Amino acid sequence: xxxxxQTPRNRITKTGKRIMLECSQTKGHDxxxxxxxxxxxxxxLIYYSFDVKDINKGxxxxxxxxxxxxxxxxxxxxxxxxxxxxxxxxxxxxxxxxLETQYFGPGTRLLVL
Amino acid sequence: DAKTTQPPSMDxxxxxxxxxxxxxxxxxxxxxxxxxxxxxxxxxxxxIHGLKNNETNEMAxxxxxxxxxxxTLILPHATLRDTAVYYxxxxxxRDNxGQNFVFGPGTRLSVLP
Numbered sequence: 001x002x003x004x005x006q007t008p009r010n011r012i013t014k015t016g017k018r019i020m021l022e023c024s025q026t027k028g029h030d031x032x033x034x035x036x037x038x039x040x041x042x043x044x045l046i047y048y049s050f051d052v053k054d055i056n057k058g059x060x061x062x063x064x065x066x067x068x069x070x071x072x073x074x075x076x077x078x079x080x081x082x083x084x085x086x087x088x089x090x091x092x093x094x095x096x097x098x099l100e101t102q103y104f105g106p107g108t109r110l111l112v113l
Numbered sequence: 114d115a116k117t118t119q120p121p122s123m124d125x126x127x128x129x130x131x132x133x134x135x136x137x138x139x140x141x142x143x144x145x146x147x148x149x150x151x152x153x154x155x156x157x158x159x160x161i162h163g164l165k166n167n168e169t170n171e172m173a174x175x176x177x178x179x180x181x182x183x184x185t186l187i188l189p190h191a192t193l194r195d196t197a198v199y200y201x202x203x204x205x206x207r208d209n210x211g212q213n214f215v216f217g218p219g220t221r222l223s224v225l226p
Contacts, residue, residue, distance in 0.1 A: 004156070033213070035216075040218070041218060042200065042215075042216035042217045042218050042219060043157065043216035044216075045213055045214075045215075048213060058213070088154055090156050090157070092156070092157075101147075101159045101162070102149075102157075102159070102214055103159070104156030104157050104158070105156050106155060106156055107154060107155065107156055109154070
């Protein structure tokens, strides 16, 4: 969905490096999410934010941090990347009202060597 | 933990209806059933959701049993482009702080020519 963009789309990094994944949305949604997906598995929630001042840990937040710079931007950081953080990362957004259908970005494929 | 159970894989002939089952025997009265799909490694795409009545949109139909313990997603005329992993998710629909979508492993649907 072009309304949710992620950069970079692919990234290779080395163990111990700091890396930031960025997400931007033009849907005007308050809520944003970061998920990771490992091969053959479903998505697991890392962090979520219900507005700029509200950030919450998800199921697997260890080793990650986030920043909600604005309503439209939500960044995920790996302070010191490790190989088991190699995965596909998705950002998603949803509105505050109604049934909160989530809209996903195209994903970032991260390889940690 | 995902509150749903789905078969890991299914095949369907092109042009036929694809019927994807989902069990959610512990569903609560205020929880909705959502369906998403993920084509290859793209971001998950919303398909349809429902509470207790059957629902239909341009993509699919959702049939929920009277006791709400199971449901079926129907793709009426499957095409090769419908080959994807389909996720069935149950959660409270309205603004509900802290409850998020839980994506299990889903059903891998293969549409065969």
